Amino acid sequence: MRISEFAQHRRFLAAVGILLFLLVFLSVFLYSLPKETVLSPLKTALARQGIDFSCEDAGISFPSGIVCRKCALTPRGGVPLFLDRAAASWEWTGLIRWLPVHLRAQRGAMSLDIRTSPMVSDPAKVRLRLASVGSEDVAAFLSPGAGTGFLIDAADLQWKKSSPGGITGAGEGSLSWLRFPIPATDSPVREALLRNVKLKFVVREGTLHISSLTGTYEGSAVDGTGEIARFLTPSLSAVTFHLRIQNPLEGRIATLFNMVAKNAKNANLRVKGSLLSPTGEFQFF
Structure with missing residues (x-):
């Protein structure tokens, strides 16, 4: 009986070790991707909404997100909205409230925080928080x-x-x-x-x-x-x-x-x- 329990314990530890290894490997792989590869899905999604996106620096945030710094959102035929930082992530803990998608944007004191259900283009649930947002900040849109x-x-x-x-x-x-x-x-x-x-x-x-x-x-x-x-x-x-x-x-x-x-x-x-x-x-x- 003790041998069986010991074997089960070892198998559990082995499974945890393999999972951690895969997570580390995936993180290293994602962090090594070129900026354009990281941004391509985001640019495509925004382009469908008629918005051009560019940024000076971009990367993967652990465990499943994208962070962009010094970026610009430009509606077709409009003027750009410049941001110090923008981020998009999938948060597994957000599934409890059915708000796993987390979008954030900052420019100076201004901040925008949006949490939505998985279908971002037509969300069933949304939580929106704004801070220090003026009419000049949204004039581009x-x-x-x-x-x-x-x-x-x-x-x-x-x-x-x-x-x-x-x-x-x-x-x-x-x-x-x-x-x-x-x-x-x-x-x-x-x-x-x-x-x-x-x-x-x-x-x-x-x-x-x-x-x-x-x-x-x-x-x-x-x-x-x-x-x-x-x-x-x-x-x-x-x-x-x-x-x-x-x-x-x-x-x-x-x-x-x-x-x-x-x-x-x-x-x-x-x-x-x-x-x-x-x-x-x-x-x-």
């Missing part, structure tokens, strides 16, 4: 309209497919500032700049429903709700925000809009348009 801008401090969004063509999820985010134009000819200001914006939202059937939005405008507190339909397609999206300016009879707001002359006690800010070209309208009553 999403060109905001004149007077529109933002700086996202942090955002965390998760969604999954709930039915054919529909997705559900939830998230929250914070922005240092959010700016959009005020086109009304009788407005004393040509743009609205909200600061310290915080929002919470849910996603239902492709529409992002904002249950809470808070911030400040010209020193006065702002709160409200809204929604963004078709938010995953910014050019086709539809934004509707209903915001209330608190205490509009005090401070700079009262002076700016001459609230006494308007004989109004309440001030609202309505935002509509697309994600790329929202516009604001002040309402007094």
